[in-house]
Amino acid sequence: GAVVSQHPSWVICKSGTSVKIECRSLDFQATTMFWYRQFPKQSLMLMATSNEGSKATYEQGVEKDKFLINHASLTLSTLTVTSAHPEDSSFYICSARDWASGGTGELFFGEGSRLTVL
Amino acid sequence: LAKTTQPISMDSYEGQEVNITCSHNNIATNDYITWYQQFPSQGPRFIIQGYKTKVTNEVASLFIPADRKSSTLSLPRVSLSDTAVYYCLMSSGAGSYQLTFGKGTKLSVIP
Numbered sequence: 001g002a003v004v005s006q007h008p009s010w011v012i013c014k015s016g017t018s019v020k021i022e023c024r025s026l027d028f029q030a031t032t033m034f035w036y037r038q039f040p041k042q043s044l045m046l047m048a049t050s051n052e053g054s055k056a057t058y059e060q061g062v063e064k065d066k067f068l069i070n071h072a073s074l075t076l077s078t079l080t081v082t083s084a085h086p087e088d089s090s091f092y093i094c095s096a097r098d099w100a101s102g103g104t105g106e107l108f109f110g111e112g113s114r115l116t117v118l
Numbered sequence: 119l120a121k122t123t124q125p126i127s128m129d130s131y132e133g134q135e136v137n138i139t140c141s142h143n144n145i146a147t148n149d150y151i152t153w154y155q156q157f158p159s160q161g162p163r164f165i166i167q168g169y170k171t172k173v174t175n176e177v178a179s180l181f182i183p184a185d186r187k188s189s190t191l192s193l194p195r196v197s198l199s200d201t202a203v204y205y206c207l208m209s210s211g212a213g214s215y216q217l218t219f220g221k222g223t224k225l226s227v228i229p
Contacts, residue, residue, distance in 0.1 A: 004161075093162075
């Protein structure tokens with residue numbers, strides 16, 4: 001099946017710094033990617049929809065100036081957590097859909113990126 | 119998107135068949151039912167998807183009654199490695215592919 005890869009898989013940073021997480025579709029093109037956040041023992045929460053060549057669409061309550069999303073190519077979307085604070089520590093997961101693979105509503109997820117802010 | 123309701127947790131012994139039922143009373147006509155599996159610190163993995171009746175693949179079966187207000191994921195002969203959280207989601211046809219995750223079902227397989 002289609003592969004979505006995230007990098008880094010884990011990152012530790014100091015409070016106040018910015019961290020960038022990459023999401024790549026390795027063998028297909030994705031005009032749209034989705035970014036989720038998951039806190040321990042909780043479900044995935046959709047943060048934003050990343051659109052290639054245009055602005056991302058953020059879910060209610062998600063600060064667009066804090067979570068910068070760039071989708072400059074059909075295979076890469078990046079999420080930058082700006083001025084990170086300990087409460088931003090979470091597991092960030094991206095997903096993308098391979099239209100060419102057929103099916104409906106099947107998304108392929110990345111491995112996730114665990115962010116720890118000290 | 120339709121709201122889903124699943125049991126919070128289930129326990130099963132190795133080798134048994136496990137059935138996880140999901141309620142989705144407000145499912146829309148163009149909604150598909152999709153199940154994902156998630157291990158700790160990993161992204162969700164697609165298991166199976168269906169629209170009605172029965173779908174079977176190499177890892178699971180999905181049973182959907184005629185009214186489509188519920189669905190049952192069936193895992194045959196579970197092993198310890200099937201311990202994970204299982205999510206039931208609705209996805210609205212080909213034009214809308216945003217998925218909203220519910221709380222999922224934590225399946226614990228006991229030796």
